[in-house]
Amino acid sequence: MSSTVVSNAKILEKYMNLPMDGSIMAEYIWIDGTNGIRSKCKTLYKKPNSIEDLPEWNFDGSSTEQAPGNNSDVYLRPCAIYKDPFRRGDNIIVLCECWNNDGTPNRTNYRHECAKLMEAHSDEGIWFGIEQEYTLFDQFDHVYGWPTGGFPAPQGPYYCGVGTGKVYCRDIVEAHYRASLFAGVKISGINAEVMPSQWEFQVGPCEGIRMGDDLTVCRYILHRVAEDFGVKISFHPKPLAGDWNGAGCHTNVSTERMRQPGGMKYIEEAIEKLGKRHKEHIAVYGEDNELRLTGRHETASAASFSYGVANRGASVRIPRSVAKEGYGYFEDRRPASNIDPYLVTGIIAETILGSIPDADMVALTKEHPSK
Numbered sequence: 243m244s245s246t247v248v249s250n251a252k253i254l255e256k257y258m259n260l261p262m263d264g265s266i267m268a269e270y271i272w273i274d275g276t277n278g279i280r281s282k283c284k285t286l287y288k289k290p291n292s293i294e295d296l297p298e299w300n301f302d303g304s305s306t307e308q309a310p311g312n313n314s315d316v317y318l319r320p321c322a323i324y325k326d327p328f329r330r331g332d333n334i335i336v337l338c339e340c341w342n343n344d345g346t347p348n349r350t351n352y353r354h355e356c357a358k359l360m361e362a363h364s365d366e367g368i369w370f371g372i373e374q375e376y377t378l379f380d381q382f383d384h385v386y387g388w389p390t391g392g393f394p395a396p397q398g399p400y401y402c403g404v405g406t407g408k409v410y411c412r413d414i415v416e417a418h419y420r421a422s423l424f425a426g427v428k429i430s431g432i433n434a435e436v437m438p439s440q441w442e443f444q445v446g447p448c449e450g451i452r453m454g455d456d457l458t459v460c461r462y463i464l465h466r467v468a469e470d471f472g473v474k475i476s477f478h479p480k481p482l483a484g485d486w487n488g489a490g491c492h493t494n495v496s497t498e499r500m501r502q503p504g505g506m507k508y509i510e511e512a513i514e515k516l517g518k519r520h521k522e523h524i525a526v527y528g529e530d531n532e533l534r535l536t537g538r539h540e541t542a543s544a545a546s547f548s549y550g551v552a553n554r555g556a557s558v559r560i561p562r563s564v565a566k567e568g569y570g571y572f573e574d575r576r577p578a579s580n581i582d583p584y585l586v587t588g589i590i591a592e593t594i595l596g597s598i599p600d601a602d603m604v605a606l607t608k609e610h611p612s613k
Contacts, residue, residue, distance in 0.1 A: 356584040372583065489579035574590065
């Protein structure tokens with residue numbers, strides 16, 4: 243495949259090895275107004291020992307769909323630190339929340355309310371594991387590796403495939419996996435997915451707010467790695483129309499009580515609660531998710547709620563091993579690949595554990611229907 247993107251890694255290397263005399267490069271990253279990821283870098287002259295040591299920063303929110311032009315400053319408040327796999331050394335990635343100049347969370351800042359919910363229910367020991375599916379495209383928006391003007395063979399040999407013609411661009415996947423582990427993200431696995439040029443990585447189990455943090459940083463790292471290969475990453479839930487699988491973010495959930503013997507009772511109670519708020523959940527489970535949740539291609543229909551043991555066509559799946567042992571976790575298969583992870587983990591925690599005053603993920607979303 244021809245490319246207008248050229249990686250000068252060999253040339254760059256001699257500059258990357260230059261000593262920095264104690265300076266540290268801190269890449270501040272955040273979620274923008276389109277649920278994409280933005281970043282910019284700041285020089286620090288002292289290694290931070292904690293979040294409190296990092297300065298607040300700002301950016302032009304009118305350029306990221308997060309503020310009007312006549313009041314465009316949006317503030318970045320650091321909330322998590324990761325090692326930087328691209329610059330290495332003492333350099334860091336700084337995950338940030340977005341705040342308005344009046345001291346209120348920006349309308350795109352769903353982490354704030356999610357963190358309050360997780361803290362309020364910290365004694366429940368809620369764990370999440372998210373399976374992030376994504377699709378590779380070249381810079382001309384053609385599915386990576388597919389025949390020009392045509393299609394590959396039908397789905398079948400690609401899922402967890404091995405070998406030329408079955409998998410595409412494994413080098414990006416391997417590089418991303420290693421870079422995420424270096425950064426400190428709790429990435430737990432990878433596999434090729436059902437549609438060719440579609441892959442999945444898994445993050446978790448993570449407790450509480452760390453799920454959203456680790457997934458966001460893992461997505462950032464994936465985009466950065468793909469830059470080196472001239473490849474685009476798509477999180478669209480139905481990247482290609484037709485008889486091809488969509489892309490989801492299956493979300494695995496458990497509480498301390500669910501993970502103990504006899505936990506099936508609490509799993510079933512949680513699933514019943516999810517069913518009663520199906521429409522509210524679907525509303526925050528990703529843009530264009532109705533194109534994916536059709537009742538075909540290993541999905542349930544967005545119009546109704548269902549659950550079952552080992553049923554990949556249900557809204558919620560109870561793994562066979564969990565049903566056999568009587569405790570463990572459940573998998574919510576409804577979230578799309580382009581979810582805001584704080585919205586999804588937040589509303590799940592709210593639904594199965596209960597909301598707290600001034601922290602309602604559904605009310606927050608209704609206030610800002612642009613999401």
